[in-house]
Amino acid sequence: MNILLNIAYNTAFGEELVLNVINGRENGADVVTPYRMSTSDGKVWTYSLKLDAKTGEYIDYYYSVVRGESNVVRKEWTVAPHRLELGAAKGGRIVAYDRWIGIPDNSYLYSSAFTDCIKRRRLSALPPSDHVATLRIKVRAPQLRGHERLVLVGNEVTLGTWDVFKGQQMYEHNYNEWVADINALKISGKTIEFKFVAVDVADTAEILWEDRFNRTIDVPVLEKDDIMVYELDDAFFPIYNIRCAGTQVPVFSLRSRSSFGVGDFGDLKKMIDWVALTQQRVLQVLPINDSTTTHTWTDSYPYSCISIFALHPQYADLNALPPIADKAERERFEALRQELNALPQIDYERVNNAKNEYLRIIYEQEGKTVMASAEFKAFFKEAESWLVPYGQYCYLRDKYGTADFSKWPDHHAFDESERHALSVQRNAAYKNVAYYYFVQFILNSQMADAHEYARSKGVILKGDIPIGVNRYGCDVWQEPRYFNLNGQAGAPPDDFSVNGQNWGFPTYNWDEMIKDGCRWWVRRFSNMAKFFDAYRIDHVLGFFRIWEIPYNAVHGLLGQFSPALGMTREEIEAYGLHFQEELFTEPFITDWVLDRMFGERAAMVRDTYLEPAHDGRYRMKPEYDTQRKVEAAFEGKTDKADTDLRDGLYALISDVLFVRDHRDPNKFHPRISVQFDFIYESLYDSDKFLFNKIYNDYYYRRNNQFWYREAMNKLPKLVEATRMLVCAEDLGMVPDCVQWVMNELKILSLELQSMPKDPSVRFGVLSRNPYRSVCTISSHDTPTLRQWWDEDASRTQDYYNNVLQKYGAAPHPLPGWLARDIISRHLLCPSMLCILTVQDWLAVDESIRLADANAERINIPSNPRHYWRYRMHMCIEDLMEAHDYNQNITDLIKESGRM
Structure with missing residues (x-):
């Protein structure tokens, strides 16, 4: 042909x-x-x-x-x-x-969130025809709703002579693309004139004509068996934009009558039922990847995954597995389940120990049969590239009692030559890791089932992709070339933390990743598409630049953006500031600083931790000259006097005007937020003015084009790796180039009224939200709506009077009727998605919401060792039966015009 x-x-x-x-x-x-x-x-x-x-x-x-x-x-x-x-x-x-x-402006309509969850039309192949010569018309009509199909109507008999019911039926042979074959020999004129019409499948009287002038095509001369294909501009119809409502809740926070002390994938299906019942369309969860390094509560942090592919064993729905054969064991676990499930919060260690013990029993009982099945063999073949290293990593982690593979006596990195031995069932090495394969098969099967269930209910499952991975995780162990282990990823100071955030993750070696087309990321996104139809990119700023903190630092203040264009001495002095390298880059410690910071303890600090330098300045003694050394010296000391002293020493070490570039010692970066420190206070006013000019140029102008190019080297490959709907968390210290890239790639932004992107307003104006955005009130990192309301009385009063435009004093605590009003205003905004936390949805009904609002907080970002253990206080079954409340939520969504 x-x-x-x-x-x-x-x-x-x-x-x-x-x-x-x-x-x-x-x-x-x-x-x-x-x-x-x-x-x-x-x-x-x-x-x-x-x-x-x-x-x-x-x-x-x-x-x-x-x-x-x-x-x-x-x-x-x-x-x-x-x-x-x-x-x-x-x-x-x-x-x-x-x-x-x-990439079209309406690219979101091609996402699986719209095609497979909202519209749910089946693709239909173009049927064969017996035309001697064929004129084929192709057009994209992404606006069509799920109940509509496309008809080609025109001035020829074969096109119905403008009668819609006699027109040429078209076939959706690819997502949003329609095609029809016309018998060219039946066209009487040299030109055809036509339009596309949307017809309701259920009610053919409901038709919608294309909103444009008639189209024309000059009919070519065709020989026998020829097919002439014309690909046309998109059809456009006067159809309003789809706006959806949804709920955000971590899987671990779900509670049902049958769960085992923590939410699981079975509970996820029950939550999908509630979302569908209240006519919501989105259910957003936090990361569900395995985060097990210590088998203690510190593993509860879901953004510190050990594998970008493996799912967390705690999410296994034990009810979906065969029962334990031994009656006594079965009864023991049922009693334990009831005890753990009645707790107000998750007991992470007991739950995970119990679930692992239960899964071990099921593995011994059913493993041989399961792993001989065609389903397991198909899973193993698909997942083998990551599953084998993950299985060996877990075995060695548990065998040696630590996830820090540098402390293992051997296997400091994955040895590819051992893959075969770990993949063949008759080998002893395979028997060591088979349990981990079995558990991942169970988890993948259950999560895939939940995904298909969500689609069947018309619900979009939205996942979360963490920006980092655990430095002692399987990903780093398997492919260390992709990571910089001498740095730590975090975030600069913000409303969450005045010292910045240190997540502890290694930063990425992007040069190495880009060499192979970001294969690691593409595989990660593609694997996620098995379970979700939309996703949130956690800290999308990390694809432009990451806040990289030296490994010897504890707080984030000594970090710098990486990559970034550091400044030379000559560039700094070109602003007029005389660059005094030692003064500006070494901790600024003087007697007046010590007196201000430590008061009556200043002499003790001077004698114990410092040594004289010159000109009345001090330096830290070698055994305390980094924050990590100070941290080690204060290990186990938890009373307030000790922690205040430790934090004061941290502050001394970070009191520098410029940070030396991590890779080029001849370049420098203005230290973030240094305007609040003593070194800045000591400058002459003229030098402060010059420094502020350097600071503002560096952080808000100098790197914009550079960071734009960095992001465009990475994000396009990832956004196009799947058909999932792409959303991003773009809050924080956001350079202008972020909006350029997100607009170019059509990524949905995140909009919080309490954290406006317009610096000229205190609260965001909801009516100005872009359509391509996700609107919310709170997140897992912020206070809930009820907490926020009582956090700052003056701010709340301002919001009550000037945003809600209500008179008098703001009521405290937040009454349900007012929570409903606030939610209603958010639902009415133009944003494509309005996704609220389950805590904020529950806030509208005082009869069912949790009495203690503070018990609803999921995370406190300023605390790197926060215990993630929040659970819904009511079972999903009880939530399903709260008919008045559910009708209230449904009415809110209907009133807003959302679907």
């Missing part, structure tokens, strides 16, 4: 077009065969393919622009590539006229 592909594209000098035919997917990425195209005028590019084709076969492809041999300067949007059916050609030729497809 001969296929001639044509596309109009004006190239610049030195550029060429390449046709990329997709041959499948491998490790989450397309496998393509590239073909260099030809042109006679630099405007229309062509390529002739010769292929064998059978009925029902098709090819997917996209175009790219290259300069030189392989420098891709631009490519089409690969989420929805061109599709061309081949089987209808009976020995003739196919001539296709394509149009360049960039």
Whole structure:
């Protein structure tokens, strides 16, 4: 079969077009065969393919622009590539006229969140025809709702002569793309005039005409068996934008009558039922990956995963497994389950120990049968690349009693040569790790089932991708080249923490990751698409630059953005500030500083921790000259006097005006938030003015273009790796380039009224929220609405009078009627998604909400050792039976016009 592909594209000098035919997917990425195209005028590019084709076969492809041999300067949007059916050609030729497809403004309509959860139309292959010569029309109509199909209506008899009910039926052969074959020999004129019409499948009287002038096509002269394919501009209909409501709740926080002291994947299905019952469309959860390093409560931090693929064993729904055969054991576990499930919060250690013990028993009882099944073998084949290292990592972690693989007597990194022994059942090495394979099979099966259940209910499951991984986790152990272990990822100071946040994660070696096309990330996103139809990118700023803290620091103040354009001495002095390297880069410690910080303890601090330097200044003694050394010296000392002293020493060490670049000692970065420290206070006013100019230029202007290019080297590959709906957490110290990239890639932003992005307002204006955004009131990192209301009385009063426009004193605590009013205003905003925490939804009903609002807090970001143990205070079954409350929520959603 001969296929001639044509596309109009004006190239610049030195550029060429390449046709990329997709041959499948491998490790989450397309496998393509590239073909260099030809042109006679630099405007229309062509390529002739010769292929064998059978009925029902098709090819997917996209175009790219290259300069030189392989420098891709631009490519089409690969989420929805061109599709061309081949089987209808009976020995003739196919001539296709394509149009360049960039990422559209409505790209979200191509996401699986919309196509598979909201619209839920089945794709239908283009049926074979017996036309002697065929004119094929292709058009994209992403606005169509789930109950609508497309009809082609025009001035010819074969097009119904403008009668919709006699028009040409079209087929959705690819997501949002419709196609129809017209018998060219039945066209009487040289030109056809037509429009596209949306027809309601359930009520064919409900029709909607395309909102534009009539389209025209000059009918070409076709030979026998020829197919001429025209790819047209998108159809547009006057259909309002879809807006959805949803709930955010961690899986571990779910509570049902049958759960085992912690939420599980069975509870997730029950929560999906409640979301669907109240006519919500989104259920958002926190990360569900395994975070087990110590088998203690410190592993409760869900953003510190040990594997980007493995799921946490605590989420196994034990009710979905065969019962324990031994009656006494079965009764013992049932009594323990009831005890743990009655607790107001999660007892992380007891729950996980019990669940692991239970899973071990089931493994001994059922493992041989399960692992001989076709389902397990298919799972193992698909997951083998990550599952084998994960299994060995878990075995060695438990064997040696630590996740710190540098302390293991051997296996300091994964040895690829051992993979075979760990993959064959008859080997002893396999028997050591088989339990971990078994558990992951159970977890993957149950989560995939929950995902399919959500789709069947029309609910979008939204996941969360943490920006970091545990430095002692399996990912670092398996592929250390992707990580910088001499740094720690965190966040600069913000409303959550005046000292910044130190997450402890290693930073990424992006140079190494980009070498292989960000394969590690692409695999991560592709694996996540098995379980979710939307996702939140945690701390999207990390793809522009990460806040990197030296490993010898505890707080975040000594960090610097990485990558970033550090400043040379000459650049600093060009602003007029005389650069005194030692004064500006060494801790500023003097007698007056010590007196101010430590008061009557100043002499003790001077004698114990300091030594004289020069000119009345001191330096830290060598045994205390880093925050890590101070931390070690105060280990186990928890009374307030000791912790205040320790924190004061931390502050002394971080009191510098500039931080030396971590990689180039001849470059410097203004220390974040130094305006609150003594070194800044000691400057002359003229030097303060000059420093502030340097500071503002550095943090808000200098790196903008640089960070834009950094993000565009990474994010496009990841956004196009799946069809999940892409949302991002873009709060904090946000440079201008973040909005540039998110607009270019059509990523949904996060909007919190209490944390406005416009610095000129105290509270965000909800009516100004962009459509492409997620609106919320609180998150797992912030106080709930009820907590926020009582946190700052003057702020609440301002909000009550000036935002809610209500008179008098603000009532405390927050009454249910007022919580309903606040939620109603959020639901009415333009944002595509309004997703509220389950705590905030419950706030509207004083009869069912938890009496103690402070018990609803999930995380306190300023505390790196926070215990993540919040659970819903009521069972999902009871929530389902709260009919008046559920009707209240349903009414709120209906009143807002959300679906």
